[in-house]
Amino acid sequence: MLKLSRLADYAIVILVKLGEQDGVVTSPALAAITGVPEPTVAKVLKVLSAHGFVLSQRGAKGGYRLARSLADMSVASVIAAVDGQIALTACVGGRECDTGLSCGLCGSWDVINTAIRSTLEGISLESMRPKEACSTVLSQINKLNATHTVREGA
Amino acid sequence: MLKLSRLADYAIVILVKLGEQDGVVTSPALAAITGVPEPTVAKVLKVLSAHGFVLSQRGAKGGYRLARSLADMSVASVIAAVDGQIALTACVGGRECDTGLSCGLCGSWDVINTAIRSTLEGISLESMRPKEACSTVLSQINKLNATHTVREGA
DNA sequence: CCGAAACAGGACCATTCAGGTCTTTAATTA
DNA sequence: TAATTAAAGACCTGAATGGTCCTGTTTCGG
Ligand code: SF4
Ligand code: SF4
Numbered sequence: 393m394l395k396l397s398r399l400a401d402y403a404i405v406i407l408v409k410l411g412e413q414d415g416v417v418t419s420p421a422l423a424a425i426t427g428v429p430e431p432t433v434a435k436v437l438k439v440l441s442a443h444g445f446v447l448s449q450r451g452a453k454g455g456y457r458l459a460r461s462l463a464d465m466s467v468a469s470v471i472a473a474v475d476g477q478i479a480l481t482a483c484v485g486g487r488e489c490d491t492g493l494s495c496g497l498c499g500s501w502d503v504i505n506t507a508i509r510s511t512l513e514g515i516s517l518e519s520m521r522p523k524e525a526c527s528t529v530l531s532q533i534n535k536l537n538a539t540h541t542v543r544e545g546a
Numbered sequence: 547m548l549k550l551s552r553l554a555d556y557a558i559v560i561l562v563k564l565g566e567q568d569g570v571v572t573s574p575a576l577a578a579i580t581g582v583p584e585p586t587v588a589k590v591l592k593v594l595s596a597h598g599f600v601l602s603q604r605g606a607k608g609g610y611r612l613a614r615s616l617a618d619m620s621v622a623s624v625i626a627a628v629d630g631q632i633a634l635t636a637c638v639g640g641r642e643c644d645t646g647l648s649c650g651l652c653g654s655w656d657v658i659n660t661a662i663r664s665t666l667e668g669i670s671l672e673s674m675r676p677k678e679a680c681s682t683v684l685s686q687i688n689k690l691n692a693t694h695t696v697r698e699g700a
Numbered sequence: 701c702c703g704a705a706a707c708a709g710g711a712c713c714a715t716t717c718a719g720g721t722c723t724t725t726a727a728t729t730a
Numbered sequence: 731t732a733a734t735t736a737a738a739g740a741c742c743t744g745a746a747t748g749g750t751c752c753t754g755t756t757t758c759g760g
Binding site: 395478482 | 549550558562621635649650661665676
């Protein structure tokens, strides 16, 4: 249905909320803030830590904090970390369709896939923040639409 | 993983291939052309028929043909017919997130979702055809990027 | 008039995978 | 040393998808 996985969605929310706190935050605390069940928060944070989005501090008085500014994280990179690379169809990037049919549409899909991916890459988590609301995202998208050129996939 | 459902992909392929034939084509024939297993082709065609993308002719010497030109079908409309409306997150269009957390990001997601949807709406099946290759899709996307304005969701 | 061909519309199962839980281990601090 | 907290990974479960099949109903050809 062309939907985002829930984990990826949670990851975005958690990162944004984490960015609004200062100092290290424990996963139970983040669970309370976000409303996401705590084990799931912990799981997401582990993935984010492994991919360098957050820094972890173990032991008593430990917790998590952002590894870099929200402005330096793109929506696409978070999604890719949690869910794997964005790939609309099985045949993007030259991979062969498992059904083995060479339908010839792969090239077109590649282009579309790249367009969506680059759009998502151009949106920072900073601009997802509620206080900035939609206007920032909107302007980012419009700016992208006006300037960015899609890399030719095939 | 932000991927298209396989059925939706098949639907696109089938429609494009169907557009390259003339006269009515039976589902077994389409299965042979596309390489997709025949029962699945039949299933997809039934859905497409119900949504008015193809016209069916019953009885002996029956089959399917396009209801309108490939140029008049957008990628988004086909996806929506097969998979349901495009919705990245659970909270697009004002629906409430099932976990009940009001994370405040809904507005931003709405904008992103609309951007992707309108991009896909601007791409016709005609431009997915192999012979026209990526260049047509590319130009369509660039044209869109230069002109289209995202409806403000919230 | 009869039979074959082909769509219509479901019901149905089987697999996959995402979502979520739990346990154990290691590190840090007090 | 004891308490706290993250790290890592195994594991279960349920829903959704993909795929198959069956039973009508329609149309054409003989
Ligand atoms: S080869 Fe064709 S059918 Fe297979 S994933 Fe690519 S577009 Fe879809
Ligand atoms: S309300 Fe927040 S957590 Fe729920 S679907 Fe929307 S963005 Fe995701």
